[in-house]
Amino acid sequence: MASGNETVVYLSEQVVVLFSCALSFLGSSLIILTYIIWADLRTTPRKLLVYLSVSDWLSAVSYAFGVWKVFHSDSLDCVIQGAISTFANTSSFFWTVAIAVYLYIFIVRSSQRVADSLVLVFHLVSWGVPLVITVTAVSLNKIGYDASEVSVGWCWVSIRAPDRYLWMLLTGKIWEFLAYITLPVLYILIKRHIHIAHVALSEYRPILANRPPSHAFSSMADVKLTLIPIIFIILRIWSTVRFILLLADSPVRQNPVLVTMHGIGNTLQGAANCIMFVLFTKPIRNRLCTALCHCSKCRAEVPLSHNVPHRLLAGQDSSTHREEDSNSRTQADR
Template sequence: MPHGALQTELYPFERVTVLVSCALSFLGSSLLVGTHALWPELRTRPRQLLLYLSLADLLSAASYFYGALKDFSSSTWECVAQGAVSTFSNTSSFFWTMAIALYLYISIVQGSPTGTSLLCFFHVVSWGVPLVITVLAVILKKIGYDASDVSVGWCWIDIEAEDRILWMLLAGKLWEILAYVTLPVFYILIKKHINRAHAALSEYRPILSRTPALQLRTSVADKKLILIPVIFIFLRIWSTIRFVLTLCSSPAVQNPLLVVLHGIGNTFQGGANCIMFVLCTRVVRNKLLSSLCCWRSSSPEHSLASPESRSQGPDSATKDWGDAQEGDRARAEFS
């Protein structure tokens, strides 16, 4: 990959697309953080992990927005600062995504207790490892202008660094590829566990038929189990493809469609999480609608939550797979 072989020019529509995607991701991550702060009954352990993932995505979206807006043309101090922030937050997002999958596997399949020690381990790895990598990259002057060959307008690993491939792997691509492998494995094992639990309940169909809510919740759990790794891979695969094309010095790396997909995939993770765990989660969605109605109406009767919302206590909140704990509750019910 000789320097100067590829110089990806960003068209205005590509830059606007990235900026819009960053803004939506920022709003989505903010909404996830806001729901966690507003409603204590939703503060389950899985949603606590989702909170930390949202904070990483929030920082990542902001740094990508700044990079795409500034349109850097050299390794200025602003470029290095933006590249450092995006490197840290993006790598941290990978670690927290894998941490959630590991937590669900341990709690659902293994049935092991998950105390504060596991959460401390997640914090040390998911914040500490990206921080060490980013600090070393800045000290060794590996972060800088990359000519948008492996980005879409923002700064990352300096395209002129001799060992740029190694640092591209350490600063994101290695963990991205690792997530492609580990996420499907974890969620396939979890889904198999739930399916075996369904099979074990088949002999109790008369009882199960009288509890349709349990059937509905577990079917939602299965669907979202599948969606989590699928959405992650669909969003991130385009950056991996451009990375491989850049290593091969292929002109296809400049393909406008591929550039747009890369820009959306790298910046929209927070928006995708918001859609799955807020807008597509019944309990959280009802609370948001109830709060919106209360905000629009100043009458005392409208300040109260609807009967449906009041029925969503802490136990109901944790039953929804939107907080990633439906499988855990289903496992307990099945056993």
């Protein structure tokens, strides 16, 4: 299965992970496009989601290139790919946590002003910290061929670096561990606050206007608040498991199933965000369906419009023939 410390990446694993990268690329692109097209949807939380999608888009592209090539040396393209994926992946962690912090302050602390004032801080941290870490790692020759020890063909921390475990923590793993703790705590607090608010509101419903309450929106929001940390952990846990197995020097980290799940988990975040925040968001889903139906209707009308003149001409020809026949019969009678 492996030669020395090198983990063999099989063709089937490449195909699956490349497909995952393609889904994430499309999903991140769709989030960005919907934000650009519809101005009334440009809220601050969705703007933060766009920044996260930019990171996931970069991750998908860089990982796809690495999985497609499956590097075997510290080449220049290996270092470039490793640097881009390190920056994008770390930035994705920060933006994911930033969205949770924003929602916590906005909903639980009920302070939109404070939440909006943190956007600049989110930019400085979510772009700045990964950039500093990546530039430092590249400058010290820490990024390079890693023999797929904790990757799937792409480059990350060089296997030749004597302090590679420390740099694996600094360039991703420590931020991954912090996200595992921070995201569930923040979203549990948000859900608890919403639940308490709903219970308090239910006491006043009998004296409010007599109209049926709509539970669809609140239930969908509640589902999303539950799924966000769960999906993040499910996708990222495989990378963490392989890292722990690497620290334990266990050959299990080279298991093809574990390697495949690692590749899918690291590359599917953009697609998961698209499903939750585009396809499972009714206003955006309705607009997409309307736009798609309109496009298909236009395509269907084009060939019809092309055929109409031909049919008219054919009708004109037949009527002309009928007139000529009637004239000829009249003249014959005469």
